[in-house]
Amino acid sequence: MSKILSLVIVGFGGMGSYHVQLIEGNQNIKVSGVYDIADERQQAASQLGFKTYPNLEAVLQDSTVDAILIATPNDVHKEIAIKALEAGKHVVCEKPVTINSRDLLDIIDVAKNHDRVFMVHQNRRWDEDFVIIKDMYDHHKVGEVFHLESRVQGANGIPGDWRHLQAHGGGMVLDWGVHLLDQLLFMVKGKITSVTANLSFALGDEVDDGFISYITFENGVTAVIEVGTTNYVKLPRWYIKGTEGTALIQDWDLSGERVNRNQSAEKSEPKPIRAGQGLTKTMAPPSESATIRYPIEKVETKMESFYDNFVAVIRGKSEPIVKNEEVYRVLVLIEAIFKAAETNEVVKDFDVLNHTLD
Ligand code: NAD
Structure with a gap:
């Protein structure tokens, strides 16, 4: 039985707190703490029973922490990701991973050099x-x-x-x-x-x-x-x-619906309809028999869930569903x-x- 991975949420605003729900019930990874620069968000995390850290360095120095989730505003994703990877943590980063493609390349280099998993939460x-x-x-x-x-x-x-x-x-x-x-x-x-x-x-x-x-x-x-x-x-x-x-x-x-051409219907010339101040055959709706409608x-x-996949990638058992090269293409x-x-x-x-x- 592998150990349950421990993840700290960095940035406990709207999306950071939503990740608590995403991880809840997962047998392989749990949220073990929170760090947010805003006091009220630290307090909100404490009230939910999470350990809070006074700063990012304290998170990264904690050897019981395996991974962090970055859910801060976009401009600080890079700096936090690089520090965490250098400290030996695996990283999940919210989208957009960085605000330009060059910054992502820098993160990927550090992840490779430190042999850590870096995955972007392209949840959609x-x-x-x-x-x-x-x-x-x-x-x-x-x-x-x-x-x-x-x-x-x-x-x-x-x-x-x-x-x-x-x-x-x-x-x-x-x-x-x-x-x-x-x-x-x-x-x-x-x-x-x-x-x-x-x-x-x-x-x-x-x-x-x-x-x-x-x-x-x-x-x-x-x-x-x-x-x-x-x-x-x-x-x-x-x-x-x-x-x-x-x-x-x-x-x-x-x-919504899907409407397909009925391949077995006999071809028939559409009848003109009155449209606005004119007549049209081109824009007349197809006859009932010419189409098949599907709900x-x-x-x-x-696909495995995002966090099941993240854990499996860390354990060398799966390829990431969200690959960094794909994330890079999107930034380009x-x-x-x-x-x-x-x-x-x-x-x-x-x-x-x-x-x-x-
Ligand atoms: P938010 O403003 O609600 O929360 C951001 C939190 O980060 C705040 O609590 C803030 O105090 C904290 N913070 C700011 N700088 C920090 C730092 N240096 N260190 C630690 N904490 C810091 O914003 P949000 O809507 O939660 O968005 C956060 C990230 O999540 C963004 O990257 C956003 O694009 C992403 N997001 C993703 C989805 C999705 O569906 N994948 C949805 C919403 C937001």
């Missing part, structure tokens, strides 16, 4: 809506997917304090964009050929409050990725088009999005867009 690879869309993509449930749109839209502006500031790695490209782009690259394996992007500054912050990016892949797939925080009416979470059908998932409640159904993911894509938005040009330098770790 386990989201049910994404698992369903990826299953449709992988198993050609709408034929070959040639276009997809992935969006999250809210109307509450940018939440909290540090997310409004560039110095802390704020803004929606880094906050939500990193999730949607990670999902995209986890699903569409081809190389990227071009990126265009527009950032939105509707709230008047120094960081983007949303963005739209159009990404094309060498295999012909095109993707629209959109994040908004000023959307009082929302577009669907997912919209994918394939050679045999179209699917739409409205929201995290998984409402959106849950798909069981075969984020940099292309910032460049495309800033220059108002299409970024299509193939080598830059597809730079990998090796």
